[in-house]
Amino acid sequence: MGRGGGSGGEAHQRALVRAIRAVLARVDAHADRREPDAKPSPAPESSTLATLCSCFGLTSFERDVLLLATAAELDPSTGPRCAAASGDPRRDYPTFSLALAAFPEAHWSALTPVAPLRRWRLVELADDGPLTTSRLRVDERVLHFLAGVPYVDSRLHGVVSRVDPVPDLPGSHARSAEAISTAWHEVDGRPHVELVGSDQRSRWEVAATAARNSGASLYVLRAADLPTDPAEREATARLWERESLLLPAVLLVEVTDATTDRLAALELFAHALAVPMVISSDDPLRTGHQHRERVVVDTPTEDEQRALWASALAGADHAADADELGRLVAQFSLPAHVIRAAGAVARRAADGRQDVAGLAWRAGLHQARVALDELGRRVEPRAQWDDLVLPEAQRAILTEVVAQVRQRATVYRDWGFEAVLRRGLGVTALFAGNSGTGKTLAAEVLAGELGVDLFVVDLSQVVSKYIGETEKNLRRVFDAAERGGALLLFDEADALFGRRSEIRDSHDRYANIEVSYLLMRMESYRGLAILTTNMKKALDPAFLRRIRFVVDFPFPGPGERAEIWRRVIPAATPVDGLDLDRLAQLTVAGGSIRNVALSAAFLAADEGTPLAMRHFLAAARTEYLKLERSLTPGEVAGWV
Known part of the structure; x- marks a missing residue:
């Protein structure tokens, strides 16, 4: 809803000039001690002057005072005419004293700080002299508004920013926008709305549409930028309230860190505003405000x-x-x-290529991983089924896991199982086995097969000693992962799980709540969520029953170890006397086999010779030192 600009701005200026001439004519008449020739005609209803008078409820006398202060900025003859009317050549500027004497229907209440002229800072006292004889100056923002030049008050630059509506708002979001507009017009008291849910940008788009539907624009202010000083906060509130009427505009305050002090400052700021306002946050705010309308923005259906x-x-x-x-x-x-x-x-x-859907898939992954990158370690899935050495039974379970994730939409939605089961629809798995037995590698294979990102979340880093923080951390992970259906691998599940049947204190009881929350989110997660553990026997059977798939990763036997050795040494590697069966005598898991093979390759490359058993022997000694073990004669018998 624009006001001014182009030919419209020129029309506003012409109307303003006519009004100023009429006011200055009254000043001249007072100087000559005569009645003015004619009563000034009212400003056209479409003019900025009429709009300002209507917005702030100015009386005819207050309107004339404002015009006199404006004349001092626009008409060079105003100073001498004021001096002549005041009978003092030094007082060549507008004052309340001159206005009280020269204008009809004058009233002293117009001078008070709570009256519109000073409450809304339409005019200001330019010096510290007596109230009636101090110089009156029109506020710069008001001056430009009257001239038909719209802009946001410079004192709010860097504090508020404009958000424009989008043309293709989803239907559910459009309904939320309509609910906001309705609340602004029907709410008792202050027209404030609390907007929660979805993500920040979506909430802003909904609020911008609601503002547009009400003939206004939307500006955003972050709660963290609210002044902490009460006087500064009150001044900001007054500035915005005036701006809301002049533009017109709606303010959205975004709350990202709902500390007690910040919420208290927000409530005081909101209480000072009697214009439409939106308070936006991920979750409902605990402010004790019971009468504020709340509108929820859901993820699009x-x-x-x-x-x-x-x-x-x-x-x-x-x-x-x-x-x-x-x-x-x-x-x-x-x-x-x-x-x-x-x-x-x-x-x-x-x-021009035909794979636009594949490109959209990759673009979706890229967009979705932004929210997760700071919460976990992303692993680019490169491993394939051939890289995985596991017994056939375990491979069959992993294949079934892939099928359930891939066909969730078909079975649950298209075939109606979602309506029947209602709960526990997420695909969950527990990978149990010693370190290096292939748990993370298997997760990488599954992620690659499904075409999704793999995010490894270290549960030992998520678990907090402060009650409630673990649940909050887990929620952030799942909320971010929901966007792209990434494969979530919760490493070191033993940090959170354990036999909790014996509750000794409140922390044990809360640990049960944390575990239950994790399992609940896993069961409702749209992607695949996997827990890993080195100590399956330490887990409570009650929790295990809620996991859909349990995959045991056994310690590899000699045959599996030989196969792993064969796969980790590339065909392009020059070798001399390589004996896979003798290498398989090392009683280590796949992770250590990969470490030994790589270290041995570097030793051979540094010597400039083909990879030989002696290189593997040196690398194995280093790996065993890391494992705090000693090589036995049987493990290296016949190597060199």
């Missing part, structure tokens, strides 16, 4: 995401078909703005 993907990929030479769109929706649960961004990346990269 699957149908909405399908439509968003179709729209985002439209225009590519080979648009994605229904099946490809279905796979994207089944894999990703992305906010609308992220889908738009991923689609734009895919369209640019397609460049």
Whole structure:
């Protein structure tokens, strides 16, 4: 809803000039001790002057005072005319004293700090002299508004920023925007709304649409930027309240760190505003405010995401078909703005190629991993099934895991199992076995097979000694992972799991709650969540029953070890007298085999000779020192 600019700005200026001339005519009449020739005509209803008078409820006298102060900035003759009317050549500027004497319907209450002129800082006293004889100056922002030049007050620059609405808001978000607009108009008391859920950008898009529907624009202020000094905070509130009426605009305050002090400052700031406002946060705020309308922004539904993907990929030479769109929706649960961004990346990269859906998949992965990168260690899936040496029974279970993740949408949604089962629909697994037996490698193989990212989360780093923090950390991980359905590998599950049947104190009881929360999130997770443990027997059987797949990674026997040795030594490596059966005599797991093979290769390369058994012997001694073990004669018999 623009005000001013172009020919409209010129019309505002012409109306302002006419109003100023009429006010100065009254000043001249007072100087000549006569009645003015004619009563000034009211400003056109479409003018900025009429808008300002209406917004702030100015009386005709207050309007004339404002115009007199404005005249001093726009009409060079104002100073001498004020001096003549005041009878003092030194007082060549507007004052309340002159206004009280020269203008009709004058009232002393217009001078008070709570009256519109000073409360809204439309005019200011430019010096510290007596109230009635101090110089009156129009506020610069108000002056430009009257001239038809709209802009945000410079004192709010760097504090607030504008957010524009988007044209393709999903239906559920459009309904949230409508709920906000309705609340602003129907709420009793201050028109403030609390907006929660989804992600920050989505909330802002919803609020921007609500503001547009109400004929306003949206500006965002972060709660962390609110002044802590009460006087500064009150001044900021007054500035914004005036700005809200002039633009018009709605303020959204984004809360990211809901400390007690920050929430208290926010509530005091909000209490000072009687204009529409949105308080935005991930979760409902615990402020004790019971009467503020709350609107929830949910993640777009699957149908909405399908439509968003179709729209985002439209225009590519080979648009994605229904099946490809279905796979994207089944894999990703992305906010609308992220889908738009991923689609734009895919369209640019397609460049006439037919694999736009594959490009969209990779773009979706890239967009989704942004939120997870700071919460875990991302592993680029490069391992394949041939890299995994496991008994056939374990491989069969891993194949079944892949099938369940890949066909979740078909079985749960299309075949109706979701409505029947309702709970525990996530695919969960426990990988149990000693270090180096292939648990992480297997997870990498599964991630590569599913075409998703692998994120390794060290549970020993997630677990906190402070009650409630572990649950909060886990929630951040799952909320971020939900976007892209990444494979989550929770390493060192023993840090959180254990036999908790005996509750000795409140910390043990809360540990049970933490474990239950982890399992609950795993069971509802749209991707694959895996726990690893070195001590399966230490886990409570009650927890194990809630895990869908349990895969034991046995310590490799001589045959498996020989196969691992064969696979870790590339075909291009020059060798001399390599004996895989003798290397398999080392009683170490696959992780250590890889370490020994790599170290031996570097030793041979440094010598400039082919890789020989003596290099493996030296590397094995180093690895065993790390494992705090000693090589036995039987392990290295016949090596050299």
